[in-house]
Amino acid sequence: MAVPGLGGRPLPAWLLLMVMHLTAGATAQAADDYLYTVQTGDNPWNLSERFLLDMSYWPRLVAHNHIADDRRLPPGSTLRIPRPWLRLSSSTVQISALTGEVQVDLGQGLGWQAATAGTRLSAGARLKTEAQASAALQLSDGSQVLVRSDTELRLAQAGTVGNGALMLRIELQRGRLENAVHPLRAKGGRFEIQTPSAITAVRGTDFRISADAHSTRSEVLDGAVELGNPRGKVRLERATGSMATVQAPPLRPRPLLGAPRLGGIPTRWEQAAATLNWPALPGAQAYRVQLATLDGEGREDGTTLADRVSTTPSQALPPLRDGRYRLRVRAIDAQGLEGLQADTTLLLDTQPAPPEPQAPRSLAPVTRQSGTLRWRPAAGAVEAGAAPAPMQYRVQIAGPAGFAAPLADLTAAGLACALPDLMPGRYQWRIASLAGDDQGPWSAVQPLELAAGAPDLVGIDIDRQLRLHWRSEERAPVRLQVARDAAFTQLLLDEPRHGQTAALPLPAAGTYHLRVGSWPVAGRPVAWGPAHHVEVGRWRLGDRIEDLTVRTDLNSLPPTGAGPAPACARFAPPR
Numbered sequence: 001m002a003v004p005g006l007g008g009r010p011l012p013a014w015l016l017l018m019v020m021h022l023t024a025g026a027t028a029q030a031a032d033d034y035l036y037t038v039q040t041g042d043n044p045w046n047l048s049e050r051f052l053l054d055m056s057y058w059p060r061l062v063a064h065n066h067i068a069d070d071r072r073l074p075p076g077s078t079l080r081i082p083r084p085w086l087r088l089s090s091s092t093v094q095i096s097a098l099t100g101e102v103q104v105d106l107g108q109g110l111g112w113q114a115a116t117a118g119t120r121l122s123a124g125a126r127l128k129t130e131a132q133a134s135a136a137l138q139l140s141d142g143s144q145v146l147v148r149s150d151t152e153l154r155l156a157q158a159g160t161v162g163n164g165a166l167m168l169r170i171e172l173q174r175g176r177l178e179n180a181v182h183p184l185r186a187k188g189g190r191f192e193i194q195t196p197s198a199i200t201a202v203r204g205t206d207f208r209i210s211a212d213a214h215s216t217r218s219e220v221l222d223g224a225v226e227l228g229n230p231r232g233k234v235r236l237e238r239a240t241g242s243m244a245t246v247q248a249p250p251l252r253p254r255p256l257l258g259a260p261r262l263g264g265i266p267t268r269w270e271q272a273a274a275t276l277n278w279p280a281l282p283g284a285q286a287y288r289v290q291l292a293t294l295d296g297e298g299r300e301d302g303t304t305l306a307d308r309v310s311t312t313p314s315q316a317l318p319p320l321r322d323g324r325y326r327l328r329v330r331a332i333d334a335q336g337l338e339g340l341q342a343d344t345t346l347l348l349d350t351q352p353a354p355p356e357p358q359a360p361r362s363l364a365p366v367t368r369q370s371g372t373l374r375w376r377p378a379a380g381a382v383e384a385g386a387a388p389a390p391m392q393y394r395v396q397i398a399g400p401a402g403f404a405a406p407l408a409d410l411t412a413a414g415l416a417c418a419l420p421d422l423m424p425g426r427y428q429w430r431i432a433s434l435a436g437d438d439q440g441p442w443s444a445v446q447p448l449e450l451a452a453g454a455p456d457l458v459g460i461d462i463d464r465q466l467r468l469h470w471r472s473e474e475r476a477p478v479r480l481q482v483a484r485d486a487a488f489t490q491l492l493l494d495e496p497r498h499g500q501t502a503a504l505p506l507p508a509a510g511t512y513h514l515r516v517g518s519w520p521v522a523g524r525p526v527a528w529g530p531a532h533h534v535e536v537g538r539w540r541l542g543d544r545i546e547d548l549t550v551r552t553d554l555n556s557l558p559p560t561g562a563g564p565a566p567a568c569a570r571f572a573p574p575r
Helices: 013-028 044-051 055-064 183-187
Strands: 033-037 078-082 093-099 102-105 126-129 134-138 144-147 151-160 166-180 190-194 199-202 206-211 215-222 225-229 232-236 240-245 275-277 286-294 300-310 314-316 323-332 338-348 356-359 372-376 392-398 408-412 416-418 425-435 438-442 446-451 456-462 465-471 478-483 491-497 501-505 510-518 532-541 544-552
Touching: 044 055, 055 078, 093 102, 126 134, 134 300, 199 206, 215 225, 215 232, 215 338, 225 240, 232 240, 286 338, 300 314, 300 323, 356 425, 372 425, 408 416, 456 510, 456 532, 456 544, 465 510
Parallel strands: 093 300, 166 190
Antiparallel strands: 033 078, 093 134, 102 126, 126 151, 134 144, 144 166, 151 166, 166 206, 190 199, 199 225, 206 215, 215 240, 225 232, 275 314, 286 300, 286 323, 323 338, 356 372, 372 416, 392 408, 392 425, 425 438, 425 446, 456 465, 465 501, 478 491, 478 510, 510 532, 532 544
16 A cells, blocks of 8 residues: 655555554644755655654654655655654844843843843743833844834744754733744744734744734734634735734734835934924824934844834934934824835934024114124034034025025134125025034024115325225215215215215315215115215425325225125135
8 A cells, every 4th residue: 555645655564554643643733833845865764863853753754744755755845844843952032232221031040130232032031121112133043023112022932953944932921023034934944923812923924913911913014924813813914914812813814004105204304303294194093103223334223213103194303313214104004003114214414503593683684884694502412422512613695596506605713704795685694513524404594684885985095186985885876975074064075976986186275074875765865984084284385285295084095896804714615
């Protein structure tokens, strides 16, 4: 008689009796078997030596798999091995990263202790995380388990079989786990999570599981998961989820909500206090928002900085250091199942903090002569351990076109900057802190209304004529006055002048008062510049002038037409 199996040769009579005796009990365990893919050179004896408790199990292996020819096992075929028969080598689970308050009980009679990165957990060890804490567990085969906040678990089993496949069982008393166990597929390992209300069994997948004393929820992102309890069992495929309770079997699998759209969230943030917003997702009752740090290569380092549930499609950023972060958002449905996740990268650059603009504070017009840009250092750094307040600042002034092409780009060592030479009009300005080559974010943009200042008399020359030089910010004519008295009631000259110079005949000896003002227009009075005086002395010999002296309160200056040097230097980008 031949037993159908992996070959066609009849079994010996004694072995056939054993097969018939063992097959009935083994069939009940088939669903919980370890699956092994046959390799070239494999046979029941060497497989028993490598994988089973001892060599006496090889006839059971033959019977359990209905092997007809125990000398010929076709490569690529699958053998089923009940897990109780496996000889396991002990393995450990390592805490690769953690954040917040995480504790472990290693089962050595020392009770709960603070966990550290690098701590290894053996079978029997326990772990718990407090609020806003998390831990990343690295398994021996490269799989990873993320233990979220308010979670407590026990590592019930941690071992490997002969080919390195991992056999792991976690007892989850409460909390949430996120699992990435892809290597299990290749080696036939098994990962099992037991909760008070269900058992989740996988052979390699991405899935999440959460539990409390009464219910268990499981969501599968990739692969497949079996969720069951004594009242029933369901199989969850990709993008489905289910819930089981102590009193009821798992619900029929249902599709997970889709991923929220995060495309509208800026990837670069320069404000320490910011709120992220995204479009609401139909069917969502709430959203889980997670924030994790990224390493230099843009990969998550296992540190979760925030893990919160928001009832609205928005979330305020917690205080963070400058750096790169992964934002992850998923919607939560009415049954509490969390949907597919959306990820985006955020770059925070909030330091050194921007100064606080002080003047001018409104659209009240200022002139170039009277107006000065003033600020004060930032009230305080957002992050602990921030660098001391910088000693330099960068100031930009722009017109209506904006700061893509600023009209002035300056640096200042102090807390004020004189206005550069600009025509009257409406402008905007902003300021940033400089710490060496590191520039912080810009301050809020401030309005700047620059009015025309009064013409300014800048020089007097004497050379057979009295030559006056002034500077005006407008192209309109100026009003020039010469008077005998300081009150300008005894006018000798009151007339418009174009350009920026005037040549007058030499007056007789005496004291004269001069000033220039803006030309009057409707609705705007004359704006007079400072008044100056000139003392002219003349001595004659006959009909010739032998000597001429002129004294004035204004130094004689060449007509440069340029304004005073600004207090701020031109900005030079670091090389």
